[in-house]
Amino acid sequence: MFFRKKEADAAPSVAPGAGTAGTVPVSMTVNGRAVSADIDPRTLLVQFIRENQRLTGTHVGCDTSQCGACVVHLDGRAAKSCTVLAATCDGAKITTIEGLAKDGKLHPMQEAFREHHGLQCGYCTPGMIMAAVDIVNRKGGNIDEATIRHELEGNICRCTGYHNIVAAIRAGAAAMGGMRQAAE
Ligand code: FES
Numbered sequence: 001m002f003f004r005k006k007e008a009d010a011a012p013s014v015a016p017g018a019g020t021a022g023t024v025p026v027s028m029t030v031n032g033r034a035v036s037a038d039i040d041p042r043t044l045l046v047q048f049i050r051e052n053q054r055l056t057g058t059h060v061g062c063d064t065s066q067c068g069a070c071v072v073h074l075d076g077r078a079a080k081s082c083t084v085l086a087a088t089c090d091g092a093k094i095t096t097i098e099g100l101a102k103d104g105k106l107h108p109m110q111e112a113f114r115e116h117h118g119l120q121c122g123y124c125t126p127g128m129i130m131a132a133v134d135i136v137n138r139k140g141g142n143i144d145e146a147t148i149r150h151e152l153e154g155n156i157c158r159c160t161g162y163h164n165i166v167a168a169i170r171a172g173a174a175a176m177g178g179m180r181q182a183a184e
């Protein structure tokens, strides 16, 4: 896929090993696990997550901060990881889609997407779910359709027409009960 080549061209290495010339050290917590690496300063957070941490649930759809496929939680708030330099996340807490389920049980928002079939190809889904949890964390569990559609402005789905996604988020929000249930 074209963006994979572009990613590789833009920042070809996430260099292992401390003290490598031209790299910077970074440490952060990813899904509750402390991680550190010496990285090319140009490394994007999404590259660090996917290529260094091998957490490939976070997707790249546009690379230009438009589609939302790359949304993760950065210190408890939704962030488009394609537009964040990993080096600026030193000391941060990152939660990816892989960090939402607990003890083998899906997060209520994941369960709602499954129940309401809020996806087709699934490419946008990790970003949608991470954005949805953030919406509920900020707006509470009793959010109406208009609010959800407005808040999803930064997340693009090419398949579903959004109807089931909105229904899933309403159900997920109710299930979350307005409580912060993200993993951070
Ligand atoms: S890949 Fe980050 S917004 Fe599209």
Ligand code: FES
Residues within 6 Å of the ligand: 118, 119, 120, 121, 122, 123, 124, 125, 156, 157, 158, 159, 160
């Ligand atoms: S389900 Fe295919 S892009 Fe959203």
